[in-house]
Amino acid sequence: MIPNISTIELCKLASGDNIALQVYKFIGRQPGKKTYIQANLHGAEIVGNAVIYQLIEFLSNLDESQINGEIWLVPVCNPLGVNQRSHFFSTGRFNSYDGKNWNRIFWDYEKECEDLEKFAKSQIDNKPEAIRQNYLDKILAAWQEEIFALQEPSSLEISKQYRIKLQSLCLDANYVIDIHSSSNQAIDYTFCFQDRENSAPYLLLEYAILFDEYDGDAFDEAFLKPWLALERELKKLGKDIRFDVESWTLELGSGMLMNPDSIDKGFKGIINYLTYKNILQLDEPAIAGKVNLVERDKIISYYAPTGGMIQARLPLGTKAIAGDRLYQLLSFNKQQQPPEVIDICAETSGIVFDISTNNCVNQGEYVLDILEL
Structure with missing residues (x-):
């Protein structure tokens, strides 16, 4: 038609x-x-x-x-x-x-x-x-x-x-x-x-x-x-x-x-x-x-604890267990110290639901969402 x-x-x-x-x-x-x-x-x-x-x-x-x-x-x-x-x-x-x-x-x-x-x-x-x-x-x-x-x-x-x-x-x-x-x-x-x-x-x-x-x-x-x-x-x-x-x-x-x-x-x-x-x-x-029906408050957002570059982040859809490393933050400084690699670990178990497009973050900027199941 x-x-x-x-x-x-x-x-x-x-x-x-x-x-x-x-x-x-x-x-x-x-x-x-x-x-x-x-x-x-x-x-x-x-x-x-x-x-x-x-x-x-x-x-x-x-x-x-x-x-x-x-x-x-x-x-x-x-x-x-x-x-x-x-x-x-x-x-x-x-x-x-x-x-x-x-x-x-x-x-x-x-x-x-x-x-x-x-x-x-x-x-x-x-x-x-x-x-x-x-x-x-x-x-x-x-x-x-x-x-x-x-x-x-x-x-x-x-x-x-x-x-x-x-x-x-x-x-x-x-x-x-x-x-x-x-x-x-x-x-x-x-x-x-x-x-x-x-x-x-x-x-x-x-x-x-x-x-x-x-x-x-x-x-x-x-x-x-x-x-x-x-x-x-x-x-x-x-x-x-x-x-x-x-x-x-x-x-x-x-x-x-x-x-x-x-x-x-x-x-x-x-x-x-x-x-x-x-x-x-x-x-x-x-x-x-x-279908998995999930309450909206089960989405946990993670924000950068300090500024830096995101690396080794878990891919979308990955199931993470509490304590697993979600990503690393390569953090630079202006204090005459070498750069630091910080491991960011999951507070709770769930799947990687959403991730930021930009891998360069200032402190407090969004990195990813975990959907608790």
């Missing part, structure tokens, strides 16, 4: 050039749920674009009857961030104009919904489908205030203008997948929200980091957090509902790299997940992979 391709203008530069998004919409023969998938929200995290390219190729070879509902794909979803450079290095994690993290700017309806308890009480006798539609209508009505502000003569700052264009694409979705990478170098994993653990194995990634606390400003959080809040309110009233609404951030490999293994894992996991959700009708059924 041929996707519907649309272009959405984001902003006009002083040079007269326009910055835009391109959206690929695969619409099945049968109406159904909407899936929204984007990549490259942080400028250096490019691997998701290759995943989306493979998805476009795969879906283009399907018949309309093999898709229920809609699948929207947005590669290079932050062109402003993608084009940021510092010497040879891609940056784009922070907006160069105001310093804000591109993934901490999004609109969280829960923070604005002052009558959630009242709304939940008004829905207590409704079926889940009706409650979802009524709440979605409420979210979209509040969202109009954001759009109105954009149209005022005073307008809005660039981060708010950007979020309005991007979030407008997914507010009515059922499933959101935001593809990222480590800003450094990392294994492949996903973030998982509480009460959505049952779906995690279908993404076919070995590790899922469970959210415990979140402020709602990240893209995946801003989408799902209002629905989790409504579920909690309804549960207080004795109505235990899990809406079929999910949000995932896939962390695939390392920044500035197109790792073939990470691309393959991301692509296969998304296809399997969409099959599990009955969005795709394929010959092969979805399978549940083996």
Whole structure:
């Protein structure tokens, strides 16, 4: 099938050039749920674009009857961030104009919904489908205030203008997948929200980091957090509902790299997940992979105790036992003494989860993460 391709203008530069998004919409023969998938929200995290390219190729070879509902794909979803450079290095994690993290700017309806308890009480006798539609209508009505502000003569700052264009694409979705990478170098994993653990194995990634606390400003959080809040309110009233609404951030490999293994894992996991959700009708059924669900506080970060050069560091994915050497720090001094080699050992057992790209560190700078198991 041929996707519907649309272009959405984001902003006009002083040079007269326009910055835009391109959206690929695969619409099945049968109406159904909407899936929204984007990549490259942080400028250096490019691997998701290759995943989306493979998805476009795969879906283009399907018949309309093999898709229920809609699948929207947005590669290079932050062109402003993608084009940021510092010497040879891609940056784009922070907006160069105001310093804000591109993934901490999004609109969280829960923070604005002052009558959630009242709304939940008004829905207590409704079926889940009706409650979802009524709440979605409420979210979209509040969202109009954001759009109105954009149209005022005073307008809005660039981060708010950007979020309005991007979030407008997914507010009515059922499933959101935001593809990222480590800003450094990392294994492949996903973030998982509480009460959505049952779906995690279908993404076919070995590790899922469970959210415990979140402020709602990240893209995946801003989408799902209002629905989790409504579920909690309804549960207080004795109505235990899990809406079929999910949000995932896939962390695939390392920044500035197109790792073939990470691309393959991301692509296969998304296809399997969409099959599990009955969005795709394929010959092969979805399978549940083996996933390690790990609390977020089990990630232990190691920082350089002094300045120097990192050497003999354990590779990604290595299992370390408490007391094992994680890395050596070659430390120089200006005290008429020879350089010193310092062994840094693991405080607890776990796997090397994430490592810094730069092997030259000042005191207190990040070196690696250990994931306790």
